[in-house]
Amino acid sequence: MGGTLGVVLGGAVLSPGAARRAERWLSAGKVSDLMPDTPTAVMLRVARQDGYAQVVERRTVFLVRTGDSAVTAIDSTCTHLGCRVSWNADAKELKCPCHGGRYDSSGAVKGGPPPAPLATFDTKISDGDVLVRM
Numbered sequence: 001m002g003g004t005l006g007v008v009l010g011g012a013v014l015s016p017g018a019a020r021r022a023e024r025w026l027s028a029g030k031v032s033d034l035m036p037d038t039p040t041a042v043m044l045r046v047a048r049q050d051g052y053a054q055v056v057e058r059r060t061v062f063l064v065r066t067g068d069s070a071v072t073a074i075d076s077t078c079t080h081l082g083c084r085v086s087w088n089a090d091a092k093e094l095k096c097p098c099h100g101g102r103y104d105s106s107g108a109v110k111g112g113p114p115p116a117p118l119a120t121f122d123t124k125i126s127d128g129d130v131l132v133r134m
Contacts, residue, residue: 023133024046024133024134025124025131025132025133026044026045026046026131026132026133026134027129027130027131028042028044028061028063028073028123028129028130028131028132029042029063029129029130030128030129030130031065031069031071031125031128031129031130032128034063034064034065034071034130035065036065036066036067037064037065037066037105038064038065038087038089038105039062039063039064039074039087039094039105040062040063040064040087041060041061041062041076041086041087042060042061042062042063043058043059043060044058044059044060044061044132044134045057045058046058046059046134059075059076059134060076060084061073061074061075061076061121061132062074062076062087062094062107063123063130063132064105064106069125071123071125071130072106072107072120072123073120073121073122073123073130073132074094074106074107074118074119074120074121075107075118075119075120075121076118077118077119078096078098078101078114078118079101079109079114079115079116079117079118079119080096080098080099080101080112080113080114080115081098081099083096083097083098083099084096084097085101085103085118092104092105093105093110094107094118096112096114099112099113100112100113101113101114103117103118107119107120121133121134
């Protein structure tokens, strides 16, 4: 009985569903292409295994260059109800078209119903390329 329980629990712990996701750094563009303090939308292709099939999702993130070489990656999903925000250059803010949520260029809430700032992703610079961890 103990052996059977060990096999069942061990299989659950070692199964692919319980395995930690592999860290993926995706290339998102060149630092030199980014304007300072201005969010630039980029589309990332995120491939993941779903059972026997590989699924490719497209994620839009905003890259914001701060200083000479620091870059922040901001998720484009509004924290209110999940609509996609876009950059309004005239107002200098990220706006949600669904319910009027407004965020500054760092993703902090400026107004409207969003309960939290936009999510961010880890970034690093390698040979002038911006890499985003997904």
